[in-house]
Every structure is written in structure tokens, then in C-alpha cells.
Amino acid sequence: VEEEHAEGLYQDGRLVGIVKKAHDVDINLSAHVMLENLVSKASSVLALLHLLRVTGVDADEIQYVIDCSEEACGDMNQRGGGNFAKAAAETAGLSEATGCDVRGFCAGPAHALLDAASLVKAGTFKYVAVTAGGCTAKLGMNGKDHVKKGLPILEDMIAGFAALISLDDGESPQIRTDIVGRHTVGTGSSPQAVIGSLVMNPLDEAGLRLQDIDRFAPEMQNPDITKPAGAGDVPEANYKMIAALGVKRGELERSEISDFVKLHGMTGWAPTQGHIPSGVPYLGMCREEILRGDIERAMIIGKGSLFLGRMTNLFDGVSFVIQANHPEAAAVPSGTPLKQEKEFVIGIAAEDTEYGKENVLEAMKLAKAKGYSCVLVEGEDSHKKMESMLKSGEIDGAVTMHYPFPIGVSTVGRVPTPGKGKEIYMASTTGTSDTDRVCSLVKNTVCGIIAAKAAGVEEPTVGILNIDGARQAEKALVQLKEQGFDFKLAMSSRKNDENIMRGNDLLMGSADVMVMDSLTGNLMMKVFSASGTGGSYEAVGSGYGPGIGENYDKLIMIVSRASGAPVIAGAVEYANQLLKNGWQQIARAEFKKANKAGLKAILESCKSSGKSSDGKKEAVKAPQAEVVTAQIAGIEVMDLDDAVAVLWQAGIYAESGMGCTGPIVLVNDGKLEQARELLSKAGYIS
Template sequence: MAKKIIGETLLEIANAIESGQFTKKIKIGLTTLGSEHGVDNLVNGAHFAKSNLFDIVLIGPKVETDLEVIEVNDEKEMHTKMEELLESGYIDSCVTMHYNFPIGVSTVGRVITPGRGKEMILATTTGTSATNRIEAMVRNAIYGIATAKSIGIKTPKVGILNVDGARQVEKCLNELKDNGYDLEFAESVRADGGCVMRGNDLLVGAPDVMVCDTLSGNIFMKVFSSFTSGGDYESIGYGYGPGVGEDYNRKILILSRASGSPVVSNALKYAYDVAKGNVSEIAKEEFINAKKSKFDTIIESVTKKEAKVSEDIKMPDKQVVTTQISGVDIMDLEDAVKELWKNGVYAESGMGCTGPIVLVNDAKGKIAVDILLKAGYTAK
């Protein structure tokens, strides 16, 4: 086996000499100050990750190691040096802790789900993709798709976590898809299916990319990575991932200060994957395609602030309501009910096992759905 590997390596070198095409070996940085578990924890993770595929450059205090070390004295100097090395191209990506990304950039995590042992992308886990919640989650979906493609998933399947705003996000993504954006939805493992995911789907990794708000993603990241170790030591998964944005070039991946050596090791491998796959360029291309599919118009429709004229809407006479209409977001639920009242349809709001619902009389079911569709309250 050793002779075979040496032979293949020599053949690659010979071919490179003959063609005149040499590829620089990818270098991955790792900052080594700031961990709650000390410098050795990070250095040990780097040693676990050692590979013939990439070189590792430590940025921190001097330590006993055969890896390259660029010495710095404190965390501020460490991040300044990291940025210099990235800008100069000396390193291709870097793993660090507590880095401040600009608005519009969020990190895309990578976990191993406990139900099936399947890898799943969490989009996103730190940062702020946009100040509007719905826009942020739609952007998170694109960030997740770009990251999944950069690590070799050619057609990632996307699920939307059932949090506030999920149905509006589903509507936006469906519009993008209808307008030509290449997007494939995942299917929930629950009997009623759909792309809006429940806790069960998190555990089994139903989608390749799970879209959520950043705060929820951060919590899930911590739970997935430390549920076997009690919370103060993250031992499973690949960390909080690379910062991804519409036009962001630095490949900086985030760890928690509680991340243990196994997660540090995996984060370095993740950093290699997104550097080799060039996640930044893929993200740019995804947004070019999304904008061709009316991304800006779709986002404007959910973020514009219109002056609302107060109107006294009279509630129609009460009726028995047994028909359920799902697909209305929790934040729009009461407005959807009033929209039906305005059109002479008695309705009530409720909460089903899969989320918010509007309840109407059986005879008014189809009429109610048509009214809500026309008003943009449901994608169904």
C-alpha cells in the first residue's frame, strides 16, 4: 500500500512537471488562544487533523509541535495576523473563535445527527444575515446551499425548521424556485411530509441543509456537539462553520470556546473542504442565479413597510369551524383571520400539531384558501 501511494505521488509530480501546471498545497490556519480548555486542546486537535491533503499553520504562542507556528502575544494580535495571512493568500482558510462578521455574513454549521449518524448542514449558527428575520432565513437557505455544494453535495435538499417565519420563508423559496432558481426541497420524515421540518427531522437529518434563524441554529449546534459530554465540552461535529455572504471572500470558520479537540480536528477538515470547493465563489454564483429569479423583488415584498390604514373590521356571524388551513405563518395568523372576516368568511385562529392554523366552516374551505392565497398569507 505504501509503495502504491508513493508511486501515485511520483506520477502526479511527473505529470505536473510535464504539463507545467503546479497546484499550491492548501494551507489552513488555526488560532490557538481563547479556548476554555487551553492552548493544548487546540494544538491536539490540529495534530488529530494532520493530513497529506493540506498543511496546518498555528497562529498563537510558541508550542512544542512539528507544525508551523506563527507567534503572537494576544487575541487581538492573533486576529490581525490571521487577517493578514488570509489577505496575502498565505493561508486559504482559518479556524478561530469569537470573530466579528459584518451584517450580511453568517456561519454555516455542520453536525452529525444522533438519530441516523448523518451529516447535516445548519444554516446558520452565528452572525446576522439580515436585520429582517424572513430575509435573513431566505439568505441562510442560499448560504447553506452554497456551503453544501462546496463540500461536494451537488444537489442539496433543503428543509425549513418550524420556527417563527417558516411559512413565509417557504413561500419566498417557492417563488424563487418557480422563477427558475435551482432548489430542491427535502421531505419531513413525519407522515404528513412537507419541507417544514420538526424536531424529529433534526434528529435524523432529514434535509441536507436545515434552514433556521441564527439563534436557534446556535443552540442546536451546541446541543448536537455536546449532548454526550454534559455541555462544557463539545466533542462531536465540525463546528459552527465558515462565514458566508453574498459577496464575502474570507474563509473564516468558527469554533466555540467550549469546542474540544475532536471538533477542532473536524473543523480543520471542514476548512479544507470549503477552501478546496471555494465556497465564496459558489455563494456569489448562487446569488447571481437567485437575482435572475427575482430575489430582490421577493425580498422587497416581505421587508417593505407600508403605512397601514386602521380599519374597523366587523366579525361575521359565528359558525362551526372544523376545516383547518395550514401554511400561515404565526406572525401573520391574526391578520389572516381578519382578512377572511373582511371578505365575509367567519374564521378563528388555532394551533395544530404542525403549527398555526386558520379554522373555517367546511362549506367555506375552498373560498377561504383562495382569499388567503390572493392576499399572500399562505403558499398552499
């Protein structure tokens, strides 16, 4: 230790052993690195031996081992190119196994488990073991902050884990390799972007809601360790972010966030050694709970901070769903519209109708005659009851009046033209897709295309009504089309070279989708629907349509108080068509294509052009960008953007992100203390 630079192993202050360096000059084989690597290997071996004992699988049956720890095995010529997997397999006696190492910082275990599941599902191997040892360096990560505060070091253990992935036995829980979240290169690093890509996107593609996942397992660090170190309650922060996005999508109310955390979350219990708590500690308990029938599905979420390697500023992450084994139920391929054969049930909450309950009952009779099932939703607060029934799955869609859609959601009405009887889709008829007029017209176009496609129009044509903002919207839509969002602009019947629609075009149905603002759309729907009755009774059409917006997944159809029974029945039929054709999947696919074609940048350009404005106060501008690698944790997820704005206002460049310990603010290393002081004064951190 004194002369050869060996690392001493001590017990009660007494030297009981040493780890020697493995090379005279190679720092990658120094005693310090060798100690870290040996600890990782040894704890991985213990986990593998435990795995063999509890599963009863013969060591020779395991054909492949994947190590996903955070250490790097190698020398000066190939620093991280070594193979912990085979080294640990050798000591554990897995003589028939080969294997390799998979690295991804904290996300490594989730990546490795997906790799293993894919290898087994492909038939390459029957048994694959995924293993990782602990990390001695991480023992000091929180310990230094404990000591700084006069506390004992609260974390003094090395962790390890191992999992066995095998061929489907018809009983054990399944890893759904078709429900996988991916933090892609282009996702973005904000907490909303990270959680959106890992949680919301894969569920959307599979036709699932947040409530369909019984347990979420993100980073399960023990808050007794992380809170005194200033990192806050990491699992709780993750659950709040998931719930917050659920609120934004309309799946949850803000008041339900706490209940969501209790019902779908867990208190953290794992050691904080980076990769160890990242979703995988729950695997064993998840298996037991599914086999007992306590839960049906769980989602394992692995997140990592690739910027720590100084090779990129990207974050990382993957997720997957584990579910109960139902051999008779074939998995639905990702992205496939859910064309169910089931009978859809539509709830009608129309107590404000000007024509009384009898009008609604007559509408239900008309709908039933066409083969559609619907139920009457009554009560003091029918909207709340309707929302509850939608959330529980008791009803698949709803028809109601004057529903308060959030900003970002507008409706697409449907009505036949008076002379020709051709159905046109009016986008929009109520709601606000954007607070900027031109942006709302552009978004209404996407919503109108979604509604038309989901109702069975394969290639809907689009026309823009000749109203204020139409020319700017046309320019933006042409740009969107040129950049890859494929749709067909219709020509006016008045001029062959015009995409702008006149009143004649509305009557003639020159386009399938007529784009307009919601006030104009509302007026047009009333005129078209009630023209044959002198205006007192809306007798024609399918009502003011479904609420459509990016990430909005509740099917709520609007009618008016003057809507007669035929219109209410038409709304029920419209809802059934949308459900049958998988409207949610179509909506996600169209918004994805539009965003890929640059929708968001085009909308920002519209807003900054000065041609239309919502009159809001100008937002704080970001200072000149600089390298940001220092992390500030412990900020409430809902306050993250405001905290960044406080630093920008003080001239400190900052970014929000999702680190190993949950939501973080990133600043330049040299400005960390100043930033901490500002955020502390502002009340964002203690």
C-alpha cells in the same frame, strides 16, 4: 469665412487657413462638422505614424484598423455610417489594411481593444491597429468653466492614441480575454453597480482578489484640469469607489482605503477628451512595467455615458486584464472552480479556548494525521494577524472563535445526527445575514446550499425549521424556486406534504440543509456537538462553519470556546473541502442564479409586507421619476446616496450614477441650479 460659412483657422489672431463646407445644404457636411472630423482624422494619422515608428512593424503587415474616436463620419443619409479607420489608414500608408469604426462614447477604446484582441486570438488577423483621434468639441467642455472662474483655459491640446495588437510572441504582455468586465443592460447605473460589474465580477469569476491587480487604469483625466472645472479628481474618485467596494466585501479595512489608492492607483495625466483618458493612456507604460517585472497584472477600465445619445438612460463599460506572459501557465476558463492540487494551509487562532493551548495543538495533530496542513496564529491581537495572513495569502483559510462578521454574512455549521450519523448543514449558527428575520431565513437558505455544495453534496435538499417566520420564508423560497432558482425542498418525516421541519427531522437528518435563525442554530449545534459529553465539551462535528455572504471572500471558520480538539480538526477538514471545491466560485454562481430569479425583489416584498420589521426609521421616498440628464459631479463617492436623499427630501427627483468624470448625481435639466444650491448648502459640493 464671412460669405461661405467656412471655419477659420487662426494663429495669434491671424487667419492662416480655412475648412470649407462639403455640401450646400447637408448640415452633416457643414464646415463646423468637417473641421471636427478632419481634426479627429489628422490626430489619428499622427498616432498611427508614431506607432509604426516605435514598433518597427512594416505598414503593409497591419491587416485591420479599428477607429474608436467620438466623432461620426457620414452625411444626411447615413449620419454616423462612415469609416474613419480606413480614411486614417490611407493617409498613414497602411495600404494592406481594411477596418471599421467602433463607437461607445468614452468606453469605445476598451471595446475596440477587446475586439482587436479577439480577432487576433481567433487567428483572423496577425496585426490589428486600434486608433483614435482627438475631439475639438471636448476642448470647450472644461474651458468654459475655467474662463467662468477667471482662469486661463488650462486644456489647449488635441490628443490621439494608437495601439498594436499582435499574435502572442511568448514575451509581450497578454490581454486576458477570459477576464472581462461587462456593464450589462441589467446591471444598473449606480456607481456601486458600475464598478461592481467592471471590477469585482470579472475578478471573482477568475478567482482573483483586488490586491492581485497591481494597477487599475480607469479614466485617467488630469486633475489640474478637472478640479478647477468642478469635476473633482476623477481617477481618485474611481479608486475610492473600487476600495469602498473592497471594504464592503471584507477585502479591505476602511482605514486602508488611502493606502489602496496609493498602491494600486495613479495620478491622472491624460487630456480630458472623453474617450482618450478612459483607461488606454496607461497601455504603453503598463507594457514597459510588466516587461521590467515591476508589476504582474493591470486592469484597463473603460466607462461611457450612453444616455448622452438620448436613446437610453443606460451607462456602458467594459474592462480587461493585461498580465505578464507566462507561456507555461494555461488560462483558467472563466467560472471554472479553482480545484487546486496545492496543499492548503489553515490558520488556527483559538487562544480563547476553555481547554487551553494543548487542546489546539491536539487538534492540529489530528488534522495533520488526516493530511491537512495548519499553523497556529498567536499574539496579542490574533484576529488582526489572522486577517493579515489571509490577505497576503500566507494562509488559505482560518479557524477562530467569535469573529465579528459584517451584517450580510452568516455561518453554516455541520454536524452528524446522533442516531444515523448523517451530516446536516445548519444555516445558520452565528452571524446576521439580514436584519429582517424572514429575509435572513431566505438568505440562510442560499448560504446553506452554497456550503453543502462546496463541501461535496451535489444536490442538497432543504428543510425549514418550525420557528417564527418559517411560513413566510417558505412562501418566499417557493416563489424563488418557481422563478428559476433550482433547489429541492425536503419533506418532513412527520407529514408527507410539509416542508417545515420538526425536531424529529433534525435528529433523523430529513434534509441536508436545515434553515433556521442564528440563535436557534447556535443552540442546536451546542446540543448536537456536546450531547455525548454531558454538555461540557463539544466533541462531534465540524464547528459552526464558514462565514458566507454575497461578495464575501474570506474563508473564516467558527468554533466555540467549548470546542474540543476533534471539532477544531473537523473545522480544518471542512475548510479544506471548501477550498478544494472552489467555494468562492460556487457562492458567486449560486447568488447570481438567485438574483436572476428575483431574490432582491422577493426580499423587499418580505420587508414591506409588515410581517417582520427591524424597527429602523423609514427611508426618504423618491419623488415621481422624471427625465434626468443634467450631471452634478465632485461629490465624494461615500456621500453619493446621502446627497440623492437630500434632493428627494426637497422634492427633486435624482439618481446616482457613474459618469465620464466619476460618481455623479443626475437631475432634470430644469432643476439643475436648484439642486446645486441644495447640495452646496448641505456641504456635498463647494
